[in-house]
Each structure stands twice: as C-alpha cells, then as structure tokens.
Amino acid sequence: MENNITVYTTTQCPYCKMVKDFLNEKDIAFKEVNVENDPAMMQKVVEQTGQMGVPQTEINxxxxxxxxxxxxxxxxxQ
Incomplete structure (x- = not known):
C-alpha cells in the first residue's frame, strides 16, 4: 500500500530538514508544503492539529x- 505523506515545513527550520533527510534516507516518498509560502495550508494544519509549530507530518x-x-x-x- 502506498502511503500519502506530506511534510509541512518552513525554510529555516532545522527539524524540518531532519525529517526530510530521514524520509529520503529511508527512501520514503513524501510531498513538502512550505507553510511560509502558503498561509492557507498553515491554517489547515493548525485547525487539524491545534499546533503552530513545524515540522508536522501527515501520514495517511x-x-x-x-x-x-x-x-x-x-x-x-499502521
């Protein structure tokens, strides 16, 4: 089964880079959404998780x- 993985990031976030590097090392495909460039997506993340921080990774x-x-x-x- 293919996973649907999206990592929500910002440009300067070191933990965002760590998540992306980790997924790349494991050869796990993901989509990245930089919430600095897309405030509407940041709003979606906050509404779904109650958290403002990044990285946040949505998996299925x-x-x-x-x-x-x-x-x-x-x-x-899972």
Whole structure:
C-alpha cells in the first residue's frame, strides 16, 4: 500500500530538514508544503492539529508532530 505523506515545513527550520533527510534516507516518498509560502495550508494544519509549530507530518490522515523518526515509521506501518 502506498502511503500519502506530506511534510509541512518552513525554510529555516532545522527539524524540518531532519525529517526530510530521514524520509529520503529511508527512501520514503513524501510531498513538502512550505507553510511560509502558503498561509492557507498553515491554517489547515493548525485547525487539524491545534499546533503552530513545524515540522508536522501527515501520514495517511494521521499527524506526527516534530522530528520523531520512530513515530513516523510506526505511523507508516499502521
């Protein structure tokens, strides 16, 4: 089953880079949305998670907040 993964980021966020690097190292495809360039998407993230911070990773409709590699892999396997 293919996963639908979107990482919500900002340009200067070191943890955003860590999430993207981690997914790339694991050869896991993802889409990136830079919320600095798309405030409407940031609003969507806040409405869904209640969190303003990045990175936030949406995996098949479930959210992982921050850089949490174990939780990302666990959520992908669900």
């Amino acid at each position: 409709g479930k959210w992982v907040l921050g850089f949490d590699p174990e939780r990302i892999l666990e959520t992908i396997k």
